[in-house]
Amino acid sequence: MSVLALVAAQAGLAQAAPEGTFTVAVHQEPQDLAAQGVYKEINAPGLRNVLETLIATDPETGEYIPVLATAWERVDDRTVRLTLREGVTFHDGTEMTAEAVATNISFIWSPDSAFTIQEYAGPGVITARATGPLQVEVSSTEPDPMMEFRLTLTGIASARQIEENPAEHFGTPIGTGPYRFEEWARGQYWTASANPDWWGLTAEDAYGETTQQFETLRFVFRPEGSARNAMVRTGEADLATNPSPEDCAAAEGNDGYSCITGPSDAYLYGRLDQSLHAHPALQDMRVRKAIFHALDYEGIADLIGLASVPQGQLGTPDMLGFNDSLSQYEYNPDLSRQLLDEARADGVDVDGLVVEVVGRNTTPRVGSVTEVIGFFLEQVGINTQINVQLPDVFNPRVRIKGYAEEAPRAMMQVHVKQNASGEFGTNLLGNYACPDIDDPSGASRSSVHCNPEFDEKLAKALTLSGEERDAALQELVGFLHGQYPILPLALLDKGYLIGDGYDFTFGVDHRFLAVNVTRAD
Structure with a gap:
């Protein structure tokens, strides 16, 4: 029995099961689905639903909020100490420990890995070490006032996968998020299914909507704007990225979908x-x-x-x-x-x-x-x-x-x-x-x-x-x-075409998170 089901059963509550598929028509196929890819939504659309960060930026306030870390503090101008959330497991069943998190951070930010996230690297080389079962210190070789920001970009994946099968890491992400990776059909789509053991279902400080609404997320690759828009108009997709001003104008007064925009x-x-x-x-x-x-x-x-x-x-x-x-x-x-x-x-x-x-x-x-x-x-x-x-x-x-x-x-x-x-x-x-x-x-x-x-x-x-x-x-x-x-x-x-019946909250970074999608009243 999942953690959610166990808690619900103990409390005598009926937890509504997630249902249906939420389909997003995106304009680019992921370059890869590695943990480092969560830094840039355009390179890996939707990946943050599977791979989470230690801290994140709130889409409404712009403030840093806890995700896999519950607290963080500055040790000095080179180092940030983080306290990790208890009881979190990766989708492969392994435990999220301080050692696992430190392995991820050092792997992702290592110049030897040569990941594209290096475009957001600071003045020094970033490494991490476990200083307790649930405590990690992240350090740079040079003073770095922007370390907390860089941690909002750093996806945390299964350390076992990185150590035992690193090649698989690029196409089969194993994270801690509210959705588990299912399939990547190259050139067509990638999918993820609801994770019944997601820590956020029972945590008081979880981000976004903590009642899972969708059984499956589906990201369909359509570089042509007309194809993305047609999918929303016909109900084949629930959300489409990057409509043109003409597409947004056409959505006004239409039944079935609308255009939402923001800086x-x-x-x-x-x-x-x-x-x-x-x-x-x-x-x-x-x-x-x-x-x-x-x-x-x-x-x-x-x-x-x-x-x-x-x-x-x-x-x-x-x-x-x-x-x-x-x-x-x-x-x-x-x-x-x-x-x-x-x-x-x-x-x-x-x-x-x-x-x-x-x-x-x-x-x-x-x-x-x-x-x-x-x-x-x-x-x-x-x-x-x-x-x-x-x-x-x-x-x-x-x-x-x-x-x-x-x-x-x-x-x-x-x-x-x-x-x-x-x-x-x-x-x-x-x-x-x-x-x-x-x-x-x-x-x-x-x-x-x-x-x-x-x-x-x-x-x-x-x-x-x-x-x-x-x-x-x-x-x-x-x-x-x-x-x-x-x-x-x-x-x-940036804007989106979105099907009637849904509300989508996003910030200036335009991350797509299913927990920020709710069914409209």
């Missing part, structure tokens, strides 16, 4: 090569500046829909390090032509430059956005090539190893990025720190910027906290604004 921590950017492996013409600031001023940012935001023009930086005013003195780059094609003429006169091979504007096909409206960027650049005299690629082709190309294989190259990567940290430190480390060709697993593996002075100041800023950190990050954001390495194209709201 997000995501933005669209154009990451322009400026690394040591870039085409020589892109290392000339006048050429980069010409590219930035060639674009109509208002027009791009209107094209995307559910988007706004950023203030010249990859973030919002509520973020620590936001530089309010900056403004978005001016749309000034005449200035762009003037700058290119000056560069030509000085011998820069502007006419031999062909900028590849490339995006991943799972990015909403990426085809239209890359085409319009190409149009604007061609209008000022910059040759372009438009390319939209599948994730398994695109992803390796935008990491440092791919740079070297194609060097010298001229690429603008049009891509969606999330920043759930509420500050610019993680953003700057992942996007702007100088990449190391000999360390393709590092936090800056996708950076196209290289400036030793910037790196030195960033390393210091990441060890600061409070007002000092804010001021140091603002200075770095201002410096980057004048270097023209990455185009902040749009700040993105």
Whole structure:
């Protein structure tokens, strides 16, 4: 008998059994289902229903809340001590111990594992150790004021699986969550079933709705927006991600489904090569500046829909390090032509430059956005090539190893990025720190910027906290604004089409958790 059934029987209560399937039409198949994947919803939609974190961010308040840890405290500027929840078991029946949690954390954050979560790594290497049966200390080799945030990204999986069958870990997740993994039909869907032994069914401090409503969760992969929307319209799906503004407008007044939207921590950017492996013409600031001023940012935001023009930086005013003195780059094609003429006169091979504007096909409206960027650049005299690629082709190309294989190259990567940290430190480390060709697993593996002075100041800023950190990050954001390495194209709201009869609560990180879905009255 499950824990839930036993408690209900002892209390003389009838517990309603979960029933039915809740189907979500998502725009991307998971890259994998490893524990590290819970850090980024777009890479592994729905995975947090199976794999839980130690702490999480409340979708309504934005505050840190307990999940597998019931309490945490700072030991010093490098270490956080956590008290773990008692009586939690993994879906394979093994106990969640401090040793198991420590194994997970060290495995996930190890540079040797080379997981994509390294884009959210801090200034040091993170490791963990058990200091008691239910006590874990997580430490960084460098001072890290953002350690608690990084723990909200760290999925906890069965240590037995990681140690005995690590290859299976990537496609068969074993967690502690309210749903157990069932099947991944590659190219089609993945499913999970209700976990009758989930600790949250009886805990007073569980997150979300603690009465399980659905017997099965089903995540169907549909990169085409029209296909996702059709599934909700016909009742084949209960929720669809990333509808267009037109889709939301069409939902108004319709019976059967509606559109819900909200702000997000995501933005669209154009990451322009400026690394040591870039085409020589892109290392000339006048050429980069010409590219930035060639674009109509208002027009791009209107094209995307559910988007706004950023203030010249990859973030919002509520973020620590936001530089309010900056403004978005001016749309000034005449200035762009003037700058290119000056560069030509000085011998820069502007006419031999062909900028590849490339995006991943799972990015909403990426085809239209890359085409319009190409149009604007061609209008000022910059040759372009438009390319939209599948994730398994695109992803390796935008990491440092791919740079070297194609060097010298001229690429603008049009891509969606999330920043759930509420500050610019993680953003700057992942996007702007100088990449190391000999360390393709590092936090800056996708950076196209290289400036030793910037790196030195960033390393210091990441060890600061409070007002000092804010001021140091603002200075770095201002410096980057004048270097023209990455185009902040749009700040993105996100939306969903949802079937009538359901309410869905989500935060700016837009995590899909079934415990945040309730049946409407």
